[in-house]
Amino acid sequence: MTLVLVLLLDAAFGEPRALWDRYPHPAVLMGRAVAWTDRRLNDRTRARGVLAVLLLSGGAILLGLALQVLPGPIAEVLVGAILLAQRSLADHVRAVAQALRLSIPEGRRAVAMIVGRDTAAMDEPAIARAAIESAAENFSDGVVAPAFWFALGGLPGLLLYKVVNTADSMIGHRTPRHEAFGWASARLDDLLNLIPARLSALLIWLTRPHGGWREIISDARLHRSPNAGWPEAAMARVLNVALSGPRSYHGESRDYPWVHPHGRKAIGPAEIDAATCTLWRAWAILLGLALLLAF
Template identity: 65%
Template sequence: MSLATALLLAMILDALFGEPEWLWSRIPHPAILMGRVIDYMDKRFNRGTGRRMRGTLVFINLIMAAFLGGLLLAYVPGRWIDIVICAVLLAQKSLTTHVRAVADALRLSVGDGRRTVAMIVGRDTDGMPAPAIARSAIESAAENQSDGVIAPAFWFLVGGLPGLLIYKITNTADSMIGYKTGRHLEFGWAAARFDDLLNLIPARLTALFIWITAPHCGGYVAIRDDAALHRSPNAGWPESAMARVLNVALSGPRTYHGRLRNYPYVNTTGQHDIGPDAIDAAVQTLWRSWAVAFGVVLMVMIF
């Protein structure tokens, strides 16, 4: 069985079952285990002088452990272990479930929407109006389809389980220690830079898959130009594509830890006054772009 075949089966399993509560309430999810290791390393080594060097050495060790773990698992006869682990580390169904939950909550009240969107974004949600809640959910949807679906699928297809595990440990480390804060600016430098590198191709592929679902929304060049306005070298691509497909304005000003960040809007001519219907449309776009990705993997398997 080829890696492409294993990936197709993993994508189907993830789309059907997602992250079953009955399982992960009993045993820790692999991403949770990765997070615990990274948290220990952060508390143990992120101190004193030379934090960039310390963080780089810690990150290299994490990468080596992921690579060796992937190699050992690859020796298990058959591809079933590949399929199971890949399905567990993909996040299409769980992503769409969490994003749809924001739309459902926002229909109940703005307060419910704030509490629900706070579970999937890192910005301040207190005082958010309905359009900002919707934008936050849609941005999270676009970015996380790249980070949680297309990128792990891409690196599994390229490097099997070692490639997949290296990507996941990198992405998890970036989400925990890759922030430009006083504590993590130096210690998380290597994780943040390597995460940027590993997401370079997947982010642009995600934008392409999203755009293909509605090519009438404008040329791919417009998406590229919008992406250049974004604060992130990679997240701007899927967000810009989603903004064009839905004809909404994304990004824009937001608050982190009480500090206003006056980021520019992406697709500034799109609708600004949006609500739960726009979130629902984003979820539908996630599934359509997932189907495009599935078709691409199917072609790789055949040819």
């Protein structure tokens, strides 16, 4: 029942800005811990990267165990709700649609807040694709995976997942500095997301289960990530839009394959709104599964 309360609390209140304007968000604290390991341990070897992940993971598990011994479920529910991101994700994606209705420059500014690719030259369809892809991928990383590991391991499982996911986002990239040092965090993040990514795809597909599951599997395998392609491929089929495709990072063009290439490519705010609605429908199915587990 604790997971049900966590899902409902997060959906109701999201990220209270007044609170996080005064105090650092737990994700920010995790980011500081990852940055500390990067400064102190990074000698550009895999061995030190493994040590960093062990320190971060061990600290997260110990903190989770300490919080779990507090009387009552209040600490579990509050920490769980803080570390899930359904409401904030839906709000950020919806904000891109609202901005894009005003102008393309406003849409670029809004989507730049939720994606890491270059946005300066994006047209309306590219902005919409970026927002929808972010919606799908972050539904897995920010909602389903934390809920999954919370259900399996309580606060230790949730905090372990979040710190590893944070480490992957900060040091898991293939840059000269992090090619070796970030290897362990990237591989562990892939492992922890293996089941949640596929569960996310299933939840999204179940919002409109009109066939296409085999095609989702096929498209997911084309993705550069072993996990992110699953929810993205499912969202593409549900909305009947083409996602991924060519884009630019740090001024360098990347010719990624299209996901659901026969889907619509001339898309805009309406499709972003449809993706937001799909997020909430998939969340509702997840809530139903949590209720079944509770009873």
